Amino acid sequence: MRINRRDFVKISAATATAASATAGTLGAGMMARPGPEWVKSVCRFCGTGCGVQLAISDRKLVALRGDVDHPTTRGLVCAKALYLPKIVHSPTRLTHPMIRRGGKLERASWEEAMSLVAEKFADAIADHGPDSVAYYGSGQALSEESYFANRLFKGGIGTNNVEGNPRLCMASAVGGYVSTYGKDEPMGSYDDIDHANVFFLIGSNAAECHPVIFDRIMARKQESNRVMVICVDPRKSPVQSIADVYLSPKPGYDLALLHGMASAIIETNRHDEEFLAEHVQFKKVVDGKPVSVGWEAYREFLDDWTPEKAEAVCGVSAQGIRDAARAFAMGPTMSFWTMGLNQRTRGVWANNLVHNLHLLTGQIGKPGATPFSLTGQPNACGGVRDTGSLCHILPYGRVVKNPAHRAEMEALWGSEEGRIKPAPGLHTVAMFNALGQGDIKAMFVLTTNPAHSMPNLNAHRRAMANAPFLCVIDAFETQTTRLADVVLPAAMWTEKAGVFGMSERRYQYQPCVVDPPGQARPDLDVLIDLAKRLEARGVVPEGFVTGKLEDADAIWDEMREASRDTAYDFRGMTRERLKRERGVRWPAPTVDHPGTARRFVKGDDPLLDAGPYADESLAEGQLKFYAASDHRAVIWLRPVVGPAEEADEEYPFLLSTGRVLEHWHTGTMTMAARELRRAQPKAFVEIHPEDARALEVSTGDLVHLESRRGEASIEARVVDMPQKGTAFVPFHWEHAGSLINDVTIDAFDAGSKQPEFKICAVRLSKARTV
Amino acid sequence: MTVGVHVRTRLGCERSVALALGEFHGIEPIELEEPGTLGVLIRDETLESAQARLREEVTRLENVLVAWPIHFEW
Ligand code: SF4
Numbered sequence: 045m046r047i048n049r050r051d052f053v054k055i056s057a058a059t060a061t062a063a064s065a066t067a068g069t070l071g072a073g074m075m076a077r078p079g080p081e082w083v084k085s086v087c088r089f090c091g092t093g094c095g096v097q098l099a100i101s102d103r104k105l106v107a108l109r110g111d112v113d114h115p116t117t118r119g120l121v122c123a124k125a126l127y128l129p130k131i132v133h134s135p136t137r138l139t140h141p142m143i144r145r146g147g148k149l150e151r152a153s154w155e156e157a158m159s160l161v162a163e164k165f166a167d168a169i170a171d172h173g174p175d176s177v178a179y180y181g182s183g184q185a186l187s188e189e190s191y192f193a194n195r196l197f198k199g200g201i202g203t204n205n206v207e208g209n210p211r212l213c214m215a216s217a218v219g220g221y222v223s224t225y226g227k228d229e230p231m232g233s234y235d236d237i238d239h240a241n242v243f244f245l246i247g248s249n250a251a252e253c254h255p256v257i258f259d260r261i262m263a264r265k266q267e268s269n270r271v272m273v274i275c276v277d278p279r280k281s282p283v284q285s286i287a288d289v290y291l292s293p294k295p296g297y298d299l300a301l302l303h304g305m306a307s308a309i310i311e312t313n314r315h316d317e318e319f320l321a322e323h324v325q326f327k328k329v330v331d332g333k334p335v336s337v338g339w340e341a342y343r344e345f346l347d348d349w350t351p352e353k354a355e356a357v358c359g360v361s362a363q364g365i366r367d368a369a370r371a372f373a374m375g376p377t378m379s380f381w382t383m384g385l386n387q388r389t390r391g392v393w394a395n396n397l398v399h400n401l402h403l404l405t406g407q408i409g410k411p412g413a414t415p416f417s418l419t420g421q422p423n424a425c426g427g428v429r430d431t432g433s434l435c436h437i438l439p440y441g442r443v444v445k446n447p448a449h450r451a452e453m454e455a456l457w458g459s460e461e462g463r464i465k466p467a468p469g470l471h472t473v474a475m476f477n478a479l480g481q482g483d484i485k486a487m488f489v490l491t492t493n494p495a496h497s498m499p500n501l502n503a504h505r506r507a508m509a510n511a512p513f514l515c516v517i518d519a520f521e522t523q524t525t526r527l528a529d530v531v532l533p534a535a536m537w538t539e540k541a542g543v544f545g546m547s548e549r550r551y552q553y554q555p556c557v558v559d560p561p562g563q564a565r566p567d568l569d570v571l572i573d574l575a576k577r578l579e580a581r582g583v584v585p586e587g588f589v590t591g592k593l594e595d596a597d598a599i600w601d602e603m604r605e606a607s608r609d610t611a612y613d614f615r616g617m618t619r620e621r622l623k624r625e626r627g628v629r630w631p632a633p634t635v636d637h638p639g640t641a642r643r644f645v646k647g648d649d650p651l652l653d654a655g656p657y658a659d660e661s662l663a664e665g666q667l668k669f670y671a672a673s674d675h676r677a678v679i680w681l682r683p684v685v686g687p688a689e690e691a692d693e694e695y696p697f698l699l700s701t702g703r704v705l706e707h708w709h710t711g712t713m714t715m716a717a718r719e720l721r722r723a724q725p726k727a728f729v730e731i732h733p734e735d736a737r738a739l740e741v742s743t744g745d746l747v748h749l750e751s752r753r754g755e756a757s758i759e760a761r762v763v764d765m766p767q768k769g770t771a772f773v774p775f776h777w778e779h780a781g782s783l784i785n786d787v788t789i790d791a792f793d794a795g796s797k798q799p800e801f802k803i804c805a806v807r808l809s810k811a812r813t814v
Numbered sequence: 815m816t817v818g819v820h821v822r823t824r825l826g827c828e829r830s831v832a833l834a835l836g837e838f839h840g841i842e843p844i845e846l847e848e849p850g851t852l853g854v855l856i857r858d859e860t861l862e863s864a865q866a867r868l869r870e871e872v873t874r875l876e877n878v879l880v881a882w883p884i885h886f887e888w
Pocket residue numbers: 087088089090091092093094120121122123124125253254255256257
């Protein structure tokens with residue numbers, strides 16, 4: 045009997061609950077067996093945003109399964125999600141506030157802890173001004189939490205020192221979207237996977253980092269032998285195993301490869317002249333300013349980047365570049381990328397050049413044809429990017445530099461005129477530098493672990509250790525909580541209700557179904573508490589929060605209102621609707637609008653029908669980049685510039701960092717599940733076999749990695765995955781000597797301010813056999 | 815302890831993979847309608863050992879492209 049995926053999940057559940065499961069007799073009878081009541085929710089980990097169902101008993105999670113009714117992830121989840129219940133109920137959770145006294149963290153009451161936090165913030169602001177305090181948040185916080193923190197700091201306290209860990213992973217993707225199309229976020233959606241014939245994966249190990257998306261790509265590849273996968277990555281990640289074309293550029297020089305592909309496309313007349321004439325403009329930067337140029341200038345520019353010339357720079361054969369270009373132009377082509385492009389000093393440019401290929405070939409705005417940046421965190425998109433919770437932006441596409449945008453937010457927030465500063469605040473690296481220099485007197489870190497995840501960690505950890513005042517709220521003990529003056533225990537995931545916004549603009553509601561351990565509280569409660577205390581001390585205007593925004597529902601309603609007349613308009617996503625549905629993709633301006641699979645396309649995007657972007661002259665299916673200047677997307681003429689650090693005699697290897705399937709970020713959550721911890725128990729450094737021979741290193745040997753900034757000693761894995769002359773280390777582990785971010789560099793992209801985690805120069809030597 | 819697993823195989827290899835999986839003690843393949851996929855139930859003492867079997871026995875089998883656990887009960 046063949047069954048569908050839905051029935052298989054039911055059978056799995058029935059088998060697990062049946063006492064006689066080991067007898068192994070399966071069938072319709074089992075499917076009918078009554079089971080626990082299931083509640084829909086969303087995975088807490090990556091930006092894929094898998095739908096899950098949870099079984100709850102006595103306010104405890106007892107089972108988890110993929111949600112087969114979820115429209116995009118269709119019942120699949122990966123190993124990390126399965127362990128979430130175990131992580132939530134881990135005995136290692138933080139359960140009570142702590143205050144550092146005499147150098148030691150000691151148990152304290154919430155009242156003691158919160159009054160100390162309020163006092164330190166109020167004193168710093170009174171003595172040194174609002175820019176002496178800072179907020180460092182997370183793409184893991186709920187949307188309401190990030191929005192509220194942003195509102196409190198920018199509109200209440202009056203500082204733009206609002207940052208978050210998406211600066212470390214997504215900022216270059218934002219820079220790419222904004223500089224190309226005028227507004228952030230992908231125009232396509234996961235639906236496009238089912239229509240694409242070519243998948244262009246560049247700088248993405250989707251197989252391990254976004255496994256459910258990767259599965260959907262594979263499913264599409266299985267459907268038709270016309271479907272091709274092109275993988276561009278210096279390291280042979282598991283994505284390469286399904287690639288029809290694999291290109292391995294020299295680290296940092298994929299810019300040349302992308303120009304080479306553009307050149308090959310034009311050389312063979314595969315560009316879309318009509319699309320270019322109607323929808324595209326060309327720009328380059330002269331003396332620090334963008335200048336418009338024409339098609340001819342672009343063609344001439346690409347004369348320097350023929351596939352042969354590109355080969356000489358990036359090391360990929362001209363034939364490989366031509367093969368990739370031919371396939372890309374054939375389409376429909378969907379590009380995916382993530383940290384490999386973003387975590388670079390030329391991250392925005394690399395993003396621009398992927399968009400260039402889509403615009404050049406017209407592979408955009410049609411089913412299966414779209415550039416799509418994957419997101420590492422569950423709510424970097426909806427929570428931080430969209431709510432404007434970074435130092436230079438305001439909610440829903442607004443920027444602090446724009447007086448009209450500031451005025452709109454001041455009016456909505458009830459801030460007095462001029463409260464929001466016109467200059468951007470400190471971006472992440474600058475913020476931690478300022479902390480180290482003593483310019484930041486009080487910092488609030490929420491649900492993230494910068495003392496593990498920042499690059500050039502020695503310097504930034506020193507800054508946190510010596511900070512005048514550091515308050516950290518988290519669900520677990522981390523490297524960062526160990527340095528804090530006040531530690532607050534946070535409720536996590538299903539212990540609180542709110543919205544996550546994943547990679548495809550889908551906002552999904554997560555219900556509160558279990559109780560937090562001990563005295564742990566939702567981050568939002570704590571932020572509201574802090575805001576009220578600052579109100580009482582006169583630091584924040586009276587009534588800014590009290591009596592106005594006292595819970596997540598009220599905040600969500602204000603957020604919806606903030607999206608009015610913006611390119612994000614999601615006023616139709618009422619709380620009730622999100623509780624019912626399995627997420628909705630913005631724009632969705634009215635409650636009866638189903639959400640938008642394809643932005644900028646008449647018939648799909650409701651903003652082309654009504655509101656400030658409406659255009660009645662367009663026919664169904666026609667495209668309009670309504671957020672871009674002159675409604676034309678930009679092909680950028682970007683120079684090819686290498687990474688901040690090249691290999692040299694002293695530091696002859698290039699180091700790249702990344703992730704493995706079983707762990708997530710700094711391991712704060714996944715290390716709390718014994719099974720995941722044991723599945724990947726320690727850090728490792730991948731070394732190419734030829735390099736290993738020269739270094740006399742074998743798998744299992746301890747290898748010493750040293751850069752200009754720091755060192756680490758990590759066990760070797762000799763594998764034919766990294767390029768010769770490069771090494772790869774996942775960054776999840778924190779045991780002694782294995783913090784690879786002690787070695788990485790904090791040079792950052794001039795536009796996005798995102799650091800170059802992917803490339804730095806190191807030397808390797810054999811330490812001792814483990 | 816039972817873990818439900820969704821397995822993606824090379825097209826046309828569903829049956830041979832199912833037969834190979836059926837040889838393992840405590841692993842039960844179930845044919846699914848979607849081509850190139852199989853459902854698999856892994857029964858073992860603990861979640862950890864079931865996950866290890868998924869990694870060591872299921873995903874390493876010839877013609878298995880990838881396998882994801884999709885259901886787990888505590
Ligand atoms: S792919 Fe991402 S969102 Fe989906 S289950 Fe795995 S970690 Fe969670």
